[in-house]
Amino acid sequence: MMEDIQSVLLDQQQLENIVKELGERITRDYQNKDLLVVGVLKGSFMFIADLMRAIKAPCRVDFMAVSSYNNGSKSSGVVRIIKDLDKPIEGLDVLLVEDILDSGMTLSYLVENLKARRPASVRICTLLDKPERRKMPIQPDYTGAQVPDEFVVGYGLDFAEKYRNLPYVGILKPSVYGG
Ligand SMILES: O=P(O)(O)OC[C@H]1O[C@H](OP(=O)(O)OP(=O)(O)O)[C@H](O)[C@@H]1O
Ligand code: HPA
Numbered sequence: 675m676m677e678d679i680q681s682v683l684l685d686q687q688q689l690e691n692i693v694k695e696l697g698e699r700i701t702r703d704y705q706n707k708d709l710l711v712v713g714v715l716k717g718s719f720m721f722i723a724d725l726m727r728a729i730k731a732p733c734r735v736d737f738m739a740v741s742s743y744n745n746g747s748k749s750s751g752v753v754r755i756i757k758d759l760d761k762p763i764e765g766l767d768v769l770l771v772e773d774i775l776d777s778g779m780t781l782s783y784l785v786e787n788l789k790a791r792r793p794a795s796v797r798i799c800t801l802l803d804k805p806e807r808r809k810m811p812i813q814p815d816y817t818g819a820q821v822p823d824e825f826v827v828g829y830g831l832d833f834a835e836k837y838r839n840l841p842y843v844g845i846l847k848p849s850v851y852g853g
């Protein structure tokens with residue numbers, strides 16, 4: 675697997691530091707709130723597992739799974755909910771947790787969808803932000819790191835469902851995805 679990685683962007687120690695710092699900020703900001711951490715599957719699974727342990731405020735967790743329609747071409751902006759939240763979120767302080775904010779299609783849809791359910795607040799925490807590729811006007815409230823316009827994998831992020839188990843974030847060699 676290592677031979678498909680061009681370079682390591684964030685190693686295990688850097689990821690640990692990022693998660694710790696985000697956890698501290700979230701802990702401070704959500705004192706006396708009713709925090710519901712919502713993970714967007716599948717990419718966020720490893721990040722959210724570590725982030726939850728770094729949040730020292732009372733909180734709950736739930737998950738959503740979504741899929742963008744890809745008719746051969748790129749994401750059309752139409753997002754389908756594959757797995758919805760288990761419970762209503764009215765009055766809760768929702769923190770959406772993503773592995774990466776890229777075009778912004780997925781998160782703009784999710785934020786609008788969740789806001790319609792009347793939560794007390796909705797914020798975004800993303801491990802990675804790739805601002806160069808943004809198509810929708812959306813900004814994360816908490817960002818682990820900004821990444822260049824390259825395809826990144828590992829620590830939950832996949833290419834064709836592979837590489838999610840890498841313990842670091844790396845840039846995938848363009849030859850692997852035919853770039
Ligand atoms: O900002 P965007 O351009 O919408 O891209 C970001 C989204 O795309 C990826 O999910 P993907 O659809 O690959 O599903 P996965 O999490 O199961 O890998 C990633 O995990 C984000 O959810
Ligand atoms: O760079 C990326 N890597 C993996 N999944 C993604 N989804 C959007 N951008 C990316």
Ligand SMILES: [Mg+2]
Binds near residue numbers: 832
């Ligand atoms: Mg993916």
